[in-house]
Amino acid sequence: MKWQRPALLWTAVLAAGLGLWAGYRLAPTPAAPAAAPAASPAAPATPALQVGDPLPALTLPDLEGRPLDLRQRFAGRPLLINVWASWCAPCVEEMPELARFAHNQGSEGVQVLGLALDTPEDVRRFLQQVPVDYPIVIETPGPRDASVQLGNTQGLLPYSVLFDAQGRLQKAKLGPFTHGEIDSWVK
Numbered sequence: 068m069k070w071q072r073p074a075l076l077w078t079a080v081l082a083a084g085l086g087l088w089a090g091y092r093l094a095p096t097p098a099a100p101a102a103a104p105a106a107s108p109a110a111p112a113t114p115a116l117q118v119g120d121p122l123p124a125l126t127l128p129d130l131e132g133r134p135l136d137l138r139q140r141f142a143g144r145p146l147l148i149n150v151w152a153s154w155c156a157p158c159v160e161e162m163p164e165l166a167r168f169a170h171n172q173g174s175e176g177v178q179v180l181g182l183a184l185d186t187p188e189d190v191r192r193f194l195q196q197v198p199v200d201y202p203i204v205i206e207t208p209g210p211r212d213a214s215v216q217l218g219n220t221q222g223l224l225p226y227s228v229l230f231d232a233q234g235r236l237q238k239a240k241l242g243p244f245t246h247g248e249i250d251s252w253v254k
Contacts, residue, residue: 116218122146122234123216127204130187130194135204137180143232145177147253150214150226152185153193158225161243162197168249169201177229177253182217184208184224229253 116123126136137146149165151158169179179201183190187205194203206213208222218239219226229238229252238252 115220116216116228116236116239118236118238120236122230122236123213125213125216127182127206127213128187129202129204130191132187135202137204138234141178141180142234144175145232145253146230146234147177147179147249148182148217148228148230149179150182150184150217150219150224152183152208152224153189154185155224157243159193159197161225161245162199164244164246164249166199166201168253169199180204182206182213184212184214 122138124136124138126134129135137148147168149161151162153159165179165181168177172178181199181201181203183203183205184207185193185205190203190205208214214224214226215222217226217228218236219241221241223241225241225243227240227244228236231237240252244252
């Protein structure tokens with residue numbers, strides 16, 4: 068029975084942390100008072116991507132900190148970008164399916180790219196336990212992060228987008244892939 072207490076404690080801590088994070092992300096922001104002095108104009112909201120829109124100009128660091136220009140690096144090849152985090156249970160559950168799909172694509176098929184909304188240290192630690200063969204880039208979560216630029220206006224994970232070989236958005240999916248789903252989703 069003693070071994071169950073630490074597991075239960077960590078489960079409770081994880082649930083509380085996710086609850087706090089979700090509350091922060093989903094809480095409405097208070098409106099500014101009507102008589103407030105005019106401040107500098109707010110930057111316009113990032114519009115959601117639509118099918119046919121081009122891949123946004125994104126340059127993100129890989130796990131070694133080297134910048135990776137997504138448009139340039141993956142030009143001429145279909146690209147499946149999966150946004151995830153090491154603390155996201157559904158993300159972790161779908162990683163073996165993404166790894167299987169990526170492995171079956173070879174050098175000519177769809178390129179899978181993991182976009183981790185996480186710290187490099189946490190991602191490296193996670194990938195030691197759940198290794199994948201596809202490239203991973205890192206982004207700091209925020210209101211204008213790469214996930215949002217890719218159309219994830221709700222800020223939930225996992226989130227995946229598929230771009231064709233010409234760099235045009237074909238599909239977007241919020242939520243994890245189940246076993247075998249990616250194959251039919253990409254076609």
